[in-house]
Amino acid sequence: MSSIEEAFRAKIVALNTDAGARVFREIIEQEPEMPAISFVRTGAPPMRRLLETGVPALNRANIRVEVIAATSGAAEAVASALKTGLDGWRGTQTIPDTSPAESLEVMRCAMVFQGDASFIDGDLFLKIVQQDYELTYR
Numbered sequence: 197m198s199s200i201e202e203a204f205r206a207k208i209v210a211l212n213t214d215a216g217a218r219v220f221r222e223i224i225e226q227e228p229e230m231p232a233i234s235f236v237r238t239g240a241p242p243m244r245r246l247l248e249t250g251v252p253a254l255n256r257a258n259i260r261v262e263v264i265a266a267t268s269g270a271a272e273a274v275a276s277a278l279k280t281g282l283d284g285w286r287g288t289q290t291i292p293d294t295s296p297a298e299s300l301e302v303m304r305c306a307m308v309f310q311g312d313a314s315f316i317d318g319d320l321f322l323k324i325v326q327q328d329y330e331l332t333y334r
Contacts (some may be wrong), residue, residue, distance in 0.1 A: 211281040231265035271323035
């Protein structure tokens, strides 16, 4: 069974931002090419129940996205593309590399927060834009 995290990553990659396929679940690889995107599920554990009709109940998830870049302009461009592509997203998302092909239906995706979490340590500067999304899916 596919997870919302797999569907969320597939959607981000399909948006074709300047981060390309550098979309990491939870942990970013060491010394990645930038910009890069990291995301983690922060709440709403999955619930797999069926309604009396046999139709799957709706599930909810909260996901935090971090756009990491070497410059403010690069981070803001990717963050803007994510907001445009994810805020208000509805529809069926096919999960790549599943056989047989699997998908999830996203009923609602809403950005509920955006903030700056930039990091400075001596000569090292990383522009980090955080976005939080609430999703309803089945």
